[in-house]
Structure formats: structure tokens, C-alpha cells
Amino acid sequence: MGDKPRVATAWLQGCSGCHISFLDLHHELLDVFELIDLKASPIMDIKKVPEVDVALVEGAVSNSENREVLKEIREKAKILIAFGTCASFGGVAGLRNLYKMEDVLTEAYKNSPSVTGGELPGSPAIPKLLSKVYPLHDVVAVDYHIPGCPPLPGMIKEILIAVLNGEQPVLSNRSLCEECGRKQSEMLIPKREFVTNSVAALMELEEIDETACFLEQGILCMGPATREGCHARCMKGNVPCRGCMGPAPGALEQGTKIVNALASILPAGGLMFMEDIVGTGYRYSLPVSIIPSIRGNEADE
Amino acid sequence: MKAGLFFSSCGGMLEQTIDLKSLADEFASQVKTMVVGDFLDSKDISDIIRVVREEKLDAVVLAGNSPEEYTDSRQGRLLVDMLEDVGINPNKIAYVNLKQQVALVHRKDPVSQQKAVLLTRVALARIEEAHPVQMIRVAPRNTVAVLGKTVEGWLAAAQMLKRGLRVYLIGQTEEEMPPTLAPVKAFVELNPKTHLMEGYKVIDVYGWAGDLTIKIKSNKDEITVDVGAILVASNKRREDVEELRTILHLDTDQDSGLLVPLTMDSRMVETIEEGIFIIPNLETLDMLMRVALADAASLAVINLLEQPELLHKNLVSEVDESKCGGCGTCVKTCSFQASTVDPVRRVSQIDLRRCKGCGNCVTSCPTGARDLLTYPLAYLLKAVEILAEFGEKGEPKILALLCEGCGYKSVDDAAQANMEYSPNILPLGVRCGGAIDTQLILEAFNRGFDGITICKCADGHCSNIVGNTDLDRRANLFREILRSRGINDDLLRIVDSGGRGDNYCVNTLVQLFEAVKSGEVTR
Secondary structure: OOOOEEEEEEOOOOHHHHHHHHHOOHHHHHHHHHHEEEEEOOOOOOOOOEEEEEEEEOOOOEEEEHHHHHHHHHHHEEEEEEEEEHHHHOOOOHHHHHOOOHHHHHHHHHOOOOOOOOOOOOOOOOOOOEEEEEOOOOOOOOOOOOOOOOOOOHHHHHHHHHHHOOOOOOOOOOOOOHHHHHHHHHHOOOOOOOOOOOOHHHHHHHOOOOOEHHHHHHHOOOOHOOEEEOOHHHHOOOOOOOOOOOOOOOOOHHHHHHHHHHOOOOHHHHHHOOOOHHHOOOOOOHHOOOOOOOOOOOOOO | OEEEEEEEEOOOOHHOOOOHHHHHHOHHHHHHEEEOOOOOHHHHHHHHHHHHHOOOEEEEEEEEOOOOHHHHHOOEEEEEHHHHHHOHHOOOOOOOOEEHHHHOOOOOOHHHHHHHHHHHHHHOOOOOOOOEEEEEEEEOEEEEEEEEEEEEHHHHHHHHHHHHOEEEEEEEEEEEOOHHHHHHHHHHHHHOOOEEEOOOOOEEEEEEOOOEEEEEEOOOEEEEEEEEEEEOOOOOOHHHHHHHHHHOOOOOOOOOOEEEOOOOOOOOOOOOOOEEEOOOOOOOOHHHHHHHHHHHHHHHHHHHHOOOOEEEEOOOOEOOOOOOOOOOHHHOOOOOOEEEEEEOOOOOOEOOOOOOOHHHHHHHOOOEEEEEEEOOOOHHHHHHHHHHHOOOOOOOEEEEEEEOOOHHHHHHHHOOOOOOOOOOEEEEEEHHHHOOHHHHHHHHHHOOOOEEEEEEEOOOOOOOOOOHHHHHHHHHHHHHHHHHOOOOHHHEEEEEEEOOOOOOOHHHHHHHHHHHHHHHOOO
16 A cells, blocks of 8 residues: 555536546546555545645636645645646636626626625635636646546546656647547538538527538537547537637647637638637636736736 | 848948947857848858858848848849858748838837847747748749730740740630731741640649649630740730639739739739749830830740759648648638648648648648748747837837738838838738738737737738638637737727838828827727
8 A cells, every 4th residue: 555656636616527527437446546545635535635646636726725725735746737627727717717806706796696785705714716717837837737628537547547657648739620520521622612601509400410510510619729639529419519628739729729710611700690709719728828817807916 | 050140231221220230249149140231232242151151051140121122123132042052941041121120210219229139039030930941843844824815925925936935825815916916926826836725714723933734724625734834915904814813823903903023123024923924014015015025024934944943942831740630621721722631641731732831721720730831830929029028118019910922011112212100110021911820919919019900911912812811800700809808909900001102001000009109099
């Protein structure tokens, strides 16, 4: 027992989905526990992280507590892995960076339809909300990333074992189109024409072809601007990619890159009318954008 | 890499504004530096070449004239050609436009020196980041296609036949020959090396100088012809050249819609496409002038095709296959049909003979698998970072992204016309409007630019056909991204450069600067 690498997991601003995905390894968890000595984790009773070899941290940094906990884990862990999309790119909750912090607080505590006579929290016992959501690597040095919302159980296992063996975990640099497997036809014809005349929302269509490229059906899909590695689970469920694996490493960010690409694939008028370009392009990765927040959200000290 | 940085005082013109000696000193610890009198002077040229040889330099920055001046005049490229001859890769030669972008436009401004330093650093970043271009050796075909059975077409065909070239004369209609020139037509018709292609029109052209492929079509059939050069001899009516422009990728005049030459004075039968020549449309076209132009054009073709070997610079974009997901975006973006996805390997590939290196696919590629050899994204990002250092904190700064086909020239012209403007307008040349990645625009705002003006070609005038259209489409969607960050999207302005001899481009830059400075447009 004493010889096994010591591992801890923790979550910050997340939904625990990454941990659930870890548990989804089911019987394979036993293989993992053969190799590691899990010292602390939200899924067991010890939550305070001791000195460890490897720490997996789920969730983004959104408040002062997240930040404090993360810094402590960084000090105690030899290797720190950003576990999942929130930890790597800020995740869905990072979309609050589109608003000023005061507006976010007012909306949540005062204006929300479920609130009457609400007040902004002022108690010193409550962690202070940071002006914006940060990925882990904005706060501390991160050694590896496991992207995905949530990451595939197998991917978690593979990367963890590689790191334990002192190997460099391998992630693809390509986009999701490579593993999607849907049939492309218009997209591959070297002719300057939009692949379809109209842009449609998913629920508008009576039927969605389960085998054809979503873009060719006029459905906005983030696949081209998203890193592969998720085994195209959504597409197999007949849902277009929403971009949770984050940008491909050759791109600086996701939102502008999908705009650049879509301009020659789908009619811009339809896109502007039908889609929330910002929300779609940055759904999971706004905090790693070139400009990660609305102006006026001062840097947190 | 061992770089040399050469400064020219442009015949003393620069030194009134810029202290070239101290500018050279600034870089002396990093690279070999030298100040000469004039890059177009034979003595200075041979001095530079001597230093390049002695010091065994493999990269050169020429700080002085606008790069346009090397292409705009006959033999203007002499220094550049000689540098290439001694083994400097074309992509390892960069220019600092001290004359038109600093000396002539901010004459008395004390910050001119700082601006000169930054522009020099941008050029050094370019030779650092640009990937070497591959040189393709071409043995030119001794065949020429003459498009248009016009007076000039027949005359030029005759001259070229006399020099032993094979001539394809292609045209659907025929201009009547004046009686005195009737024998010319007879000579061409009877020559065994003439191919009269009745009723055919050109539908596709690709390749490069010395080795071009033309597809022509009639009611009956479709034929492929391989030639060394093309001469467009019918350039008088808008409808004749409208279709041809997009097939040949040439520049047209904004008003007349007719094909324009490289320059209206010393290079008036040449075009932006090496190997494709035109008869320019002049105001007065009497018979004397028409004969002279036909002779000039045939001489230009003969000069090209009689060379034993031509060097073609392969400026195409690159594909990093490890990053390509085979999505097909580049296929839909390219207007030259140069992009395809390999059906087996599922990665994007480029047809070298079709690619113009315009950079539109680089912009559209959602994974960053493509890059331009000449203007890699890493260079553009560095350039923006360097230029953003200009001036005092809080002072408004405008980035001018200039299409090298139009905006760059337009800003040069304003300088030539003695138009001065604020040094806080910082120019950066780019390959084409279509090569402007919205990532770069966002990065410029991130680096502290208050406003950005893009000078691109007007509708129907982009030599890459759709670069300007795609820029507009992208910008329309991108404005939403700017607004989402609380950035006024009026701070991004896109203007038609209006071709040469028009200050519209600079005026728009100045307007945006003034509007930001006065607070009329909120930052």
C-alpha cells in the first residue's frame, strides 16, 4: 500500500460531473485502485488534501475559496491535473464573464423571479465572488489537462495511468470532424457555395438525418472548431457538437475560429438571425478566450 | 539565422525625420547593420551584396523604400533579385517602409524615431517567423495563348510566331482588321504554328509563369491547352473581361471594370500574375499606339519564354496534417479550387498549381492546421504585440491592417501626395482581406489598440476574388463578439481602399483616430 502513488481529487466551481464520470469506470475502478492510494476526494470522507503525488482538480476558480483551495493543493501536489472542461477552460459557468460582476450578483440575488426582497450577500463567512471565472492555469501552474464535459471515463483512466507511469499523456490535435463519422458531401465539393441555403434550430426540423453532417443540414455544429477525443458521443445521439472539448491546440480560441469558418459554410444572415454566436462559440471556453471577460471586470488581486 | 539590416536614406529624404545612425545602433548588437544612400543606386546595391556575401548572411531587412517601389518600376527589383541570386530565400527578405510610413507622413514629429524602431522590429519578426519558400524550377513552354482576336491580338501573335513560339488564338468574336494590317492576319492564319480556336471561351486557368494550363470550351467540346504565357488582347469592353478577371485573378479598374497593368508607366503590359500579360486600355488608342502596345506585349512574352529556366516561388499555404480534422471548411473557402480533402487519409491537401497563397483558408481553418508561408499567424501576432508598444499609455492608438493589393498602396500614395497624419496610426501589411483572422483583431484590442481599420479591396476588385467578401462576412458575425466584451463595434472599421490615387483609406484612418481621441466614439 505504502509504495503506491498517492492521489487526491477535489472540486472547485463544478457540477461534480467529472467525478461521476470517474465513477462511471465501474469495475475498471478496481484496476485504478490497484495502482493508486487515494488519499482524499469528495467521493470519500476525507476531503482535506494531504501531500500527494498527483491531484485531479475539477471545476473552475470562481470565488476566493476556490482560489485558496487550489493554491493549497498546488503546494501539496507534485503533479496537478486540470480535470474536465471547467478546470481547463472555465466551462459553462464561465459565460458569466460576459457580464459585470455586480450585474451577475444583482441578477442572482435580487432580480431573479424566484427572489423577493433579496439582498447581496455581505457576510464575511461567505467566500467572495471573483470578478470573473478563471481556468486553473490562470491561478496556478497546471501540468496536464483532461478536457471534456465530462471527460470520458476511459480517457480519465488512460491519462491518469500515463501520468503515474511518468509518460506524457497523448491528446489529439485534430478537430472532432475526424472522429465524427457522419457523411459529408457538399462540404467536400470544391465550389464556392454555402452547403445549405438556410440555418435551422434543432427543434425546428421535423427530421434530422442521423448519418449526414449537421452543417450540411443547416444545423450549427461546433465540431470543426472543437478538439477530438470525446468519441463524438453527441453526434451519435443525433445532437450537434457544442464544443465541450475546447479549441484544437492550433487555434488560439474557439469563438472567433468558428466565426471564421462558418462565414464560408453557412449563410451569415441566417446565422445572425438564428443563433447566439457568442454563446455557441464560447459556451465552454470563454475564460480562455483572447479577451476572457467583458471590459470593466477589474483583475482580481 | 544570420540577419543583416540595411538602411537607405532614400537619397537623403529620410534623414530630415529619422536619425538613421542611431536607429542602426539600436539593432547593432543583434544583427549586422549598415546605412547606405539609396537602394536603387548601383553602387549601394553592390555594397550591400558584398556585405551579404562577406558576412554570409541568410536573411535581410531593407529599411527605406516601400516594398511597392521594388515592383512598381522596371528593374526596381534589381537589389531584391540580386539578394535572391546570392541565396537569400525570398521569405527571408523583409521591408521597413520608413519612407512612406514614417518620414513623409510624420515629418516633424519627435515620436517618428520610436515608430521607426517598432516598424523595424516588425520586419525582423517577419524574417524570424516566415517560413522559407520553396523555389520551383520551370522550363518555360514555348507556347502562348492569345485571348481575343483583336487588332492587338493578331499583331502580337504575328510577332511571337516570328520568334518561333506556338500560338493559340482564342476568341468567340473577331474585330475587323484595318486594310493595311490585313496581311498580318493572313500571316498568322497560314502559319503552321498557329492554332485558331474558333468559338471557344476560357473556363479555367491554373499553373504559373512558364507552365500554365488553360481549359477552353465551345458548344462542341472542352479542350485543355498547356502554355507558357497568356496575353489578354481584348480589354476594351467590361463584359469581355468580367468573367475573365475571376478566372485569371487579375486587377481591374474600379470605374471602367477593365484589366489594369502592374503600373501605368513602366510596366504597362505586365500584371500581378507573372506569366499573364495584357494590352492596357488607354484613353487614346490610335493605331500607332495599338501597334506599339502589341509589340511591347509580345516582347514581354518573348523575354519570359525565351529564358532557359524560370524560378517560381511557391507561396502557398501549408497544412499541418497532425492538426487537420478534414472538416472541409478550406474546400468551401477556396475560390481557386486548390483545396480538397483526401478521401482516404481524411486530411486537407493543397493543389500547388492552383493555390495563390491568399490566406483565406488559413483564416477559415478552425483548428489552425493551415498557415501562410509569407505571413504566418505567429508573425502577425508578434507584429501586433510590437506595434502596441507605441506611444504613451492612455493615448489613443489605431491599428491599420492594410491589404497588400490595395490598402497598402493607397496609404503609400497618400504619403506621396504629402498627406501627413498622426503617428498613432500604426500600419501592418497583410496578404489580403481574406487573410485577416478575427483572432488577430481580437488580439489587437486585447493588446491595447483602441480602434482598428481594415483597408480592403472594393467589391469585385479583390485579386483573390472573394477575400474581401469573406472578410465582410466574418466581420459581420465577429461584431457580436466585440460587443459581448463591451467593446464598441464602431471601433472596427472596414473600408474599400478605392484603388490608387485616392486618400479615402487614410482619411478613414484619421477619422477613426480623431473620433476616438475626441471621445465621439467611446473606447
